[in-house]
Amino acid sequence: MISSVLPTYSRAPLHFVKGEGCWLIEEDGRRFLDMGAGIAVNCLGHAHPALVAALTEQANKIWHLSNLYEIPQQQELADKLVAATFADTVFFTNSGTESCELAVKMARKYWYEKGQPEKTDIVTFTGSFHGRSSAGIAAAGSEKMIKGFGPILPGFIHVDWADHDALTAAITDTVGAILIEPVQGEGGIRPLPDQCLKGLRDLCDEKGILLILDEVQCGMGRTGKLFAHEWAGVEPDIMMVAKGIGGGFPLGAVLATEEAASGMTVGTHGSTYGGNPLACAVGSAVMDHVADPNFLAQVNRVAGTLRQRLEGLVAAHPDVFEEVRGSGLMLGLKCRKPNADVVKVGYAVELITVPAADNVIRLLPPLTLTEDEAAEAVNRLDAAAQSLS
Structure with missing residues (x-):
């Protein structure tokens, strides 16, 4: 029997009930670091004042x-x-x-x-x-x-x-x-x-x-x-x-x-x-x-930190990742393992990423991402990669 919602999506079994900045809270209380931002939509994060x-x-x-x-x-x-x-x-x-x-x-x-x-x-x-x-x-x-x-x-x-x-x-x-x-x-x-x-x-x-x-x-x-x-x-x-x-x-x-x-x-x-x-x-x-130049300057600072850490991640897990792509806070990790598997193990470490073509996972966080949150995202990607190695 067809569902009441037309089944055109393959949805992850996650039920988010609240968002705070770069974080999504599941109904069971788990806090996910959101590196997808609704596919580059929530540019100022969740519930920005x-x-x-x-x-x-x-x-x-x-x-x-x-x-x-x-x-x-x-x-x-x-x-x-x-x-x-x-x-x-x-x-x-x-x-x-x-x-x-x-x-x-x-x-x-x-x-x-x-x-x-x-x-x-x-x-x-x-x-x-x-x-x-x-x-x-x-x-x-x-x-x-x-x-x-x-x-x-x-x-x-x-x-x-x-x-x-x-x-x-x-x-x-x-x-x-x-x-x-x-x-x-x-x-x-x-x-x-x-x-x-x-x-x-x-x-x-x-x-x-x-x-x-x-x-x-x-x-x-x-x-x-x-x-x-x-x-x-x-x-x-x-x-x-x-x-x-x-x-x-x-x-x-x-x-x-x-x-x-x-x-x-x-x-x-x-x-x-x-x-x-x-x-x-x-x-x-x-x-x-x-459009504020100071805001954009901060985006570039955090993006530089994130990219540097991602390059280190690729070097540490050459069996999982191949390269870093992109610009600013529109970054991609080309994977050697199936990107769907990388996204899935990301859920296990409470991290949201988005798949794309060419076996890439996208990192499209809110532009309000802090350097500490960028570091935490890479730490969680590292844990995910370890589970796939």
Whole structure:
């Protein structure tokens, strides 16, 4: 008999009833060090006082209006994002998946309005993940994502990761944009080198096409900059954001330049819940913390400590781990043992990690992780590795 919750998830037998900072408390009282943060969502940890206060204050005023009316909280958050980024304008969604749908629509509508409706193709990369909507799975193109869900939305050209010749050859007269994650998350924590991201920006400029960045997982301070592309000193035309922007409250956004967004006029897109007062009040509080240079400096300090300790862990357990990958507090351990086994023994030592492709486990802790908590996480990984050796 089917369960009342559609059985599309393979869930761990854990029942968390409370969260405090970087810790999750199981109903039996065990305290788990959370190095997953809800898959890079709880960027300020669990029950952060500023987010609780923002949510509570707004909940006592008004929850939902719809976008038929002005929403001051939405305007406030949009202004903060525009002031802190390349963007001139922002559309609020509820998730990264919805952000992907709009980014694709925005790029295609741009070329339609420019009198070049044939430029519908978007170049994407193997190992990518852009959500589970029709556009998202078509953009990723992997058999795992698309099998059984045909017919698949056309208009995506898939190029192997780091195949520069294939990328150049893929830019035909029907291509309007390139879509890429500066750091692949689901794909196994694969950072795009800065020089490659600069090269993509140059290629887009040379060919006169749009650069779309998916910073759903790697954005909002995750790599030690507000957004990962800042390390390369480039700017996209369109950017997808979600996960950390709401600190645990469902919220996403698409940021764009005025030029890239020029086709999106009244009536071309909408969302009933997107940018509601509750979500934007929380998102605004998140921005106040994550965009602070002092906060980001602390993220980088802790990330440096964590990475150094992880390198030592790999050296101590070469039969379990192969290498450390990633940037900031978006790190991955490529495993020699099955990554599912590593995640499972992590539960036994009360540690949460997240599996990814290429036999990697992801370490995506709250950005509030302390150096002591980073050391404790590695100690628990060491204990887990010992049980697998």
